[in-house]
Structure formats: structure tokens, C-alpha cells
Amino acid sequence: MTSQELRGHLAELAAVRSDDDPILSLYLDIRWNDEQQRDRVRVWLQERTKAALAGRAEPEQASLARTLEQARELVQQTFERSAGEGKRGLALFACGRIGLWKPLFFHEPLENQFTVDRVPRLLQLARLAGELEPALVVLASVRGAHIYEVAANEVVGEITVAGPMPRRVGDASFGAGAGEQFERAEKNARHVDELLARFRRMAADELVHLFDRAPRSHVVLFGPQQALANFERELPERVCDRIAARYPAPAEGTNGNGGAGGRAELVARAAEAVAVAQARDEIARIDGAVGQALRGSLSVLGLEDVVLAVNERRVGRLLLEADFDADGWRCKQCGAMGVEHTRTCNFCEGPLELVPSLGDELVRRVLADDGEVQVVAHANKLHSYQGVAAQLRQASQTGLSGSPAQPNQPWAT
Missing domain, CATH: 3.30.1330.30 (Ribosomal protein L30/S12)
Structure with missing residues (x-):
């Protein structure tokens, strides 16, 4: 799930309220490797379910009991891996009276939490939304760029915008004088440069299009120094302001359509850069708020x-x-x-x-x-x-x- 999708769920849940039956907010770390771990979760859920139902009058108790039973069935399906396969965290918000049933699975683990209240508990989701800020990883070359869309440290999309390397004609030209040879070489060089600039602009336009769809994205650039400088000149200021890091070209063997190993290396290095940028942004935001308040x-x-x-x-x-x-x-x-x-x-x-x-x-x-x-x-x-x-x-x-x-x-x- 991307940060943008999660923020949409947060906005929707923030408007939910139930004054009749309470809303269940359930967070679970679902990295269960053996039956003993599952048994501990079952006992934990049973204890909290019993406490949540205790002392409630009918018909609220019966309605809440049905909601909690549905939640138990979902957790059992997760035990059996018929739901949430390959995920590490589950957040569930449910209330039968208002028709709320929203299970959300994540690649990130969550801290176990069970609450029933008139409103959903959203602090863990808000924290996770900040950690899932997307990234656009660009591997630039003289021919254009290969762009990865990364969410939660996983590649969710990729695109190559690059043309073939134009052939540069040699200086020698049979039957032509020295002046004519120079003129042809110069004309050919301009033609090659124009083609490369066109490929570069096309790649930059694609990056801007992806960025404008998710303007919270961090941008991480890889490539030779001159190729990065040329590529960056094609980008508007709003994109340049979100560049988290610039790295030299990857090691030999990682190309624009690099295999899983090369792509994983790019994503891992980009994740480190984004984490540093997020920490820097947090400090700047805190400093700004404190400074404003004191003034x-x-x-x-x-x-x-x-x-x-x-x-x-x-x-x-x-x-x-x-x-x-x-x-x-x-x-x-x-x-x-x-x-x-x-x-x-x-x-x-x-x-x-x-x-x-x-x-x-x-x-x-x-x-x-x-x-x-x-x-x-x-x-x-x-x-x-x-x-x-x-x-x-x-x-x-x-x-x-x-x-x-x-x-x-x-x-x-």
C-alpha cells in the first residue's frame, strides 16, 4: 500500500464516529512463524474480547459481540494464510451498527493494539503513513533514464525513456576537402547532441508526470556526474527541491534495465537516502514550529x-x-x-x-x-x-x- 492510498484511508476513517456501538480498532503484528505464537495471539484476543464485552447492556453487547466474532474469523484466516499472505501487519476497523469493516494489510509490522471506542484509533496508521513516503529512483544516462517507482521499499512500477545511441560519423570523408570534412563532422555532432537532448527531455517529462501524481515523493538520482547535471537541468524547481541524494553510476553490470540484484541495490541505497532526508525534514519542521511559536x-x-x-x-x-x-x-x-x-x-x-x-x-x-x-x-x-x-x-x-x-x-x- 502506498502512502497516498493510506492517507486516503486515514481521511475516511477520521470522519467516522459511532455513538451507539463502539468501533473496534485492532492492530496486529502477523509475523507468526509457529503455532505457539498463534496461541499467544488467540489468548490475547480472547482476554481483550471478554473485557470489551463485560458490563455492556443489550443490545450493544450483542452487536459488539458479532463485530468481535467477525474480527476473530479474519484473524483465524490470517493464521491459515488464506488472508494477508506475505504481509507483516494487519489493521482492522469494524463496527456492525454503522456498517464499518475495513481490514488493511501491510508489508510493515504493527504493534499489537485492541481498543473499542466511539471513534477509531489512528495514531499507528498516521505514523506508518509517514514511513511509507514514496520515492522515484532515477538511473540516468546520456541516452535518457530508467525510472523506478518505489513504495514501502518495493518497486511498484518502472519505465525506461531512452533512445538508441546515435552513430557519430568519423571525420574522414572520401573525396572531400578538409573544410568540408570539418563542416560535416560539426553538423553530425550537433545532430547527435540534439537527439540526446530530446531523449533527456522526454525522460525528465516522464519523471515530472510521475512526481505530480505523488508530490510527496522523494527523488534519488544515480548516474555519471555529467549525465546527472544535464538531466537535472531539465527538471522544474518543485522536483529539484525533493531530490534526496545524488549517487554515481552503479557498479559495472547494473544497467538501466538491470536485473533483480542491481535493482535491489538501487532501491536499498535509495531507501537509506530517503530515511536520512525524512529525518532532516523532521528536524527542520520541529525547528520551524518552535521558532515560530517563540516569535x-x-x-x-x-x-x-x-x-x-x-x-x-x-x-x-x-x-x-x-x-x-x-x-x-x-x-x-x-x-x-x-x-x-x-x-x-x-x-x-x-x-x-x-x-x-x-x-x-x-x-x-x-x-x-x-x-x-x-x-x-x-x-x-x-x-x-x-x-x-x-x-x-x-x-x-x-x-x-x-x-x-x-x-x-x-x-x-
């Missing part, structure tokens, strides 16, 4: 101010550490979130319910408001602000932090 610009830091901004639906991008762990409350009446546990909602004085995973709730709400979520590695600078920051669409009427003067509409922009 009083459109960013906020720390859990309290971020929660307020999410309540007011002002968050354009949420930055959250992968190991973020906090709980809070959610008002049953107006839906506002809070950090400090009080007797009633600070906004409407309605009844409260515990939110045991505030990170999941922040992710869901930002995605539901068409914002972006970036789950980042542990960073000291962000961790000093409780591991959370937000870049805003707009400031509140009272500034970037603090409670609004009229807080009875916490979601109002």
Missing part, C-alpha cells in the same frame, strides 16, 4: 495550547512524537477536549469522559479537519514541550495561546 507566529507548543488549537479547529499540521503518551478528557455534550481532569467541561459544563489516548484523539481531529499529521522520532527540542506542537492556519482572537474570552464554542474558528 509569537502561527505555531503553538505544549499539550495545553495544542489541545486548545485543535478544539478551535485552527491546526494545519500536528507534530507528535512517536512515543507521545498522555490522557485527557472529552466532553460528551460539546465534544471539546481538555488536559486537566475537572468535574465538568470547562467550556459548556457538560459531563466528561476519559480519553486514555489523547494522541489518537488529536490525530483523528486534525485529520478530520483536513489538517496534516507528522509523527516524528523522539527529539529533545520537541520533547521539552511535552512532545507535541502544531502549526496553525490562523491565530485565535486572543493570540496564539491561552483561553479565548468566550469559550462556550470551543470548536469555533
Whole structure:
């Protein structure tokens, strides 16, 4: 599954809510090599199923039991490899009452998680979406380029845009004088250069077309130095800005249509370059958010101010550490979130319910408001602000932090 497809699933799930029956969010690491591992998962699921059903009244209990039985059957099919063959992770979101049944299989392992709530838990999916950013790997030559589309470190498409090497006519020409020979050689050289430039432009146009279909893609270039320089001059600025690395031509024997070994080497080196570029982008994003917040610009830091901004639906991008762990409350009446546990909602004085995973709730709400979520590695600078920051669409009427003067509409922009 590509990052773009996963983001589509995230946007769809972020809008889902069930006030009658709870929604099951199930994440599983399905790298099961023996029956003992499968037995441990069965016991784990049985225990959590029993706990989820305990104390629930009819008909909610019966409806939830049917959903959980369907989930158990899917897991059993995965045990038997009749579902999810060759995959390493499973995420399932299900609720019989609202007709939700969305199993997603991944090549990447997931951390086992079982929750039932009125909304789906999306933090793991959001983190995975960042790790699955696509890449375009280009093996350039004087004749054009071979382009690989890479998703989750696997080649999902490839195309060659290159012409035959034009023949250069020698300087010798029977029956011609020295001046005429030079003129013919010069004309032939221009013709060859024009053909090669045409092949190069065609290859660059194909790369731009692929990039515009997935503008989050990183670009990794391989090839001789002069060929790369010529090829890069044909690319628009938006593509050049996403170049993660430039490498010399591969070892002898790896050509534009290289075999599995040569292609695997290109993909592996590209994956390393993309990982470095992503880490660099994360640091730059954190530095930018912290700098903006300290200057009083459109960013906020720390859990309290971020929660307020999410309540007011002002968050354009949420930055959250992968190991973020906090709980809070959610008002049953107006839906506002809070950090400090009080007797009633600070906004409407309605009844409260515990939110045991505030990170999941922040992710869901930002995605539901068409914002972006970036789950980042542990960073000291962000961790000093409780591991959370937000870049805003707009400031509140009272500034970037603090409670609004009229807080009875916490979601109002």
C-alpha cells in the first residue's frame, strides 16, 4: 500500500464516529512463524474480547459481540494464510451498527493494539503513513533514464525513456576537402547532441508526470556526474527541491534495465537516502514550529495550547512524537477536549469522559479537519514541550495561546 492510498484511508476513517456501538480498532503484528505464537495471539484476543464485552447492556453487547466474532474469523484466516499472505501487519476497523469493516494489510509490522471506542484509533496508521513516503529512483544516462517507482521499499512500477545511441560519423570523408570534412563532422555532432537532448527531455517529462501524481515523493538520482547535471537541468524547481541524494553510476553490470540484484541495490541505497532526508525534514519542521511559536507566529507548543488549537479547529499540521503518551478528557455534550481532569467541561459544563489516548484523539481531529499529521522520532527540542506542537492556519482572537474570552464554542474558528 502506498502512502497516498493510506492517507486516503486515514481521511475516511477520521470522519467516522459511532455513538451507539463502539468501533473496534485492532492492530496486529502477523509475523507468526509457529503455532505457539498463534496461541499467544488467540489468548490475547480472547482476554481483550471478554473485557470489551463485560458490563455492556443489550443490545450493544450483542452487536459488539458479532463485530468481535467477525474480527476473530479474519484473524483465524490470517493464521491459515488464506488472508494477508506475505504481509507483516494487519489493521482492522469494524463496527456492525454503522456498517464499518475495513481490514488493511501491510508489508510493515504493527504493534499489537485492541481498543473499542466511539471513534477509531489512528495514531499507528498516521505514523506508518509517514514511513511509507514514496520515492522515484532515477538511473540516468546520456541516452535518457530508467525510472523506478518505489513504495514501502518495493518497486511498484518502472519505465525506461531512452533512445538508441546515435552513430557519430568519423571525420574522414572520401573525396572531400578538409573544410568540408570539418563542416560535416560539426553538423553530425550537433545532430547527435540534439537527439540526446530530446531523449533527456522526454525522460525528465516522464519523471515530472510521475512526481505530480505523488508530490510527496522523494527523488534519488544515480548516474555519471555529467549525465546527472544535464538531466537535472531539465527538471522544474518543485522536483529539484525533493531530490534526496545524488549517487554515481552503479557498479559495472547494473544497467538501466538491470536485473533483480542491481535493482535491489538501487532501491536499498535509495531507501537509506530517503530515511536520512525524512529525518532532516523532521528536524527542520520541529525547528520551524518552535521558532515560530517563540516569535509569537502561527505555531503553538505544549499539550495545553495544542489541545486548545485543535478544539478551535485552527491546526494545519500536528507534530507528535512517536512515543507521545498522555490522557485527557472529552466532553460528551460539546465534544471539546481538555488536559486537566475537572468535574465538568470547562467550556459548556457538560459531563466528561476519559480519553486514555489523547494522541489518537488529536490525530483523528486534525485529520478530520483536513489538517496534516507528522509523527516524528523522539527529539529533545520537541520533547521539552511535552512532545507535541502544531502549526496553525490562523491565530485565535486572543493570540496564539491561552483561553479565548468566550469559550462556550470551543470548536469555533
